[in-house]
Amino acid sequence: SAVISQKPSRDICQRGTSLTIQCQVDSQVTMMFWYRQQPGQSLTLIATANQGSEATYESGFVIDKFPISRPNLTFSTLTVSNMSPEDSSIYLCSVEGFRDGYETQYFGPGTRLLVL
Amino acid sequence: AQTVTQSQPEMSVQEAETVTLSCTYDTSESDYYLFWYKQPPSRQMILVIRQEAYKQQNATENRFSVNFQKAAKSFSLKISDSQLGDAAMYFCAYRSSGAGNMLTFGGGTRLMVKP
Numbered sequence: 001s002a003v004i005s006q007k008p009s010r011d012i013c014q015r016g017t018s019l020t021i022q023c024q025v026d027s028q029v030t031m032m033f034w035y036r037q038q039p040g041q042s043l044t045l046i047a048t049a050n051q052g053s054e055a056t057y058e059s060g061f062v063i064d065k066f067p068i069s070r071p072n073l074t075f076s077t078l079t080v081s082n083m084s085p086e087d088s089s090i091y092l093c094s095v096e097g098f099r100d101g102y103e104t105q106y107f108g109p110g111t112r113l114l115v116l
Numbered sequence: 117a118q119t120v121t122q123s124q125p126e127m128s129v130q131e132a133e134t135v136t137l138s139c140t141y142d143t144s145e146s147d148y149y150l151f152w153y154k155q156p157p158s159r160q161m162i163l164v165i166r167q168e169a170y171k172q173q174n175a176t177e178n179r180f181s182v183n184f185q186k187a188a189k190s191f192s193l194k195i196s197d198s199q200l201g202d203a204a205m206y207f208c209a210y211r212s213s214g215a216g217n218m219l220t221f222g223g224g225t226r227l228m229v230k231p
Contacts, residue, residue, distance in 0.1 A: 033218060042207060042221045043161075058218075090159055094219075102149070102168065105211070105219055107161035 002027055002097040004108035012114045013083055020079045021111045023093030028073035033094040033105070034066070043092065049076050083115045118143045118210050122222035129198045130230050136183075137193045137225050139208030147213040150184065150191045155224075156204040164206070167191065169213075195227075203229045 003026040013019050023032065031050060035043040046066055047055040055068040069077045080087050093108040119142045129135035141150070152164040167175045167184050174182050179199075183192045195202055208222040 037159075042223045043219070044221075045218045048218065092161065094161075099163070099166070102166065103211075103214075103217075104151075104163060104166060106163070107153075110159045110161075112159070 001099060001104075002029065002095050002106045004093055004095060004106060006091075006093055006108040006111050008111060009109065010112040010114075012116060015084050015115055017083055018079055018081045019083065019113060020077050021091055021093075023076045023078070023108055025074045025095050027097075029095040029097065030073070031096045032070060032076045033096075034068065034076075034078045035092045035094060035107075037090040037092060037110070039088065046078070046091075080113065083113075085115045088113055088115045118145075118148075118212070118220050120208055120210050120220050120222035122206075122208055122225050124225045125223070126226045126228070128228040128230060129195070129202075131198055131200060133198055134194060134196045135198055135227065137195075137206050137208075137227065139191045139193070139222055141189050141191065141208070141210050141222075143189070143210065145212055149211045149213065150182075151209040151211065151219070152180070152182070152191075152193045153207045153209060153221075154202075154204045155207065156201075161207075165193065198229050200229050200231060203227055 005024045007022045034046040037043045046061045047057045049055045049070040067079045090110045092110045121140045148169045150167045154162045165177045179196045181194045205224045209219040
């Protein structure tokens with residue numbers, strides 16, 4: 001399994017500002033995923049990040065709002081830009097690893113964001 | 117596109133009893149994976165159990181087991197001898213086979229365990 005850390009664990013931000021969330025993995029991984037979990041809701045994929053290429057965004061998410069960096073095989077950042085209260089969510093980083101020989105996704109502890 | 121449905125927003129179980137959480141999914145694929153994740157109040161997503169669609173045998177992990185009915189597209193989770201620490205949100209998730217594919221999650225079921 002992979003050990004994933006995220007920074008910050010939580011933050012309170014003012015509308016109109018931006019926040020960058022960091023995701024660090026203890027091993028090299030090809031694919032990293034960013035999910036959003038709105039209050040009381042399930043998880044929705046924002047984008048998939050490969051090292052050395054542009055992130056692939058899901059419908060409803062755009063690069064200008066959620067720019068992603070993937071500078072190496074153990075690290076990624078997600079920026080939430082020009083924030084509004086609707087961006088208040090938990091943001092989770094996920095990576096693909098192997099368990100018993102099969103691909104499995106592991107999650108970081110999440111970043112809880114509150115936008116005022 | 118695949119969809120995952122959890123029809124039970126909340127469930128409760130008495131400590132030491134057994135509870136079953138339901139999950140159905142829709143797909144046209146024949147090869148895929150199904151997962152149950154647990155999210156306690158700490159919000160850390162923890163993998164509980166995984167099932168490969170090509171396997172007829174139901175997966176088990178200690179007190180957790182699944183009832184996988186491929187034709188019915190059903191994937192329920194049974195928790196035996198429930199413990200207070202089992203209280204959490206449980207999410208069913210679908211993933212296409214092959215590397216690098218995303219998870220599609222159901223809406224979640226909140227499990228409460230009564231002492």
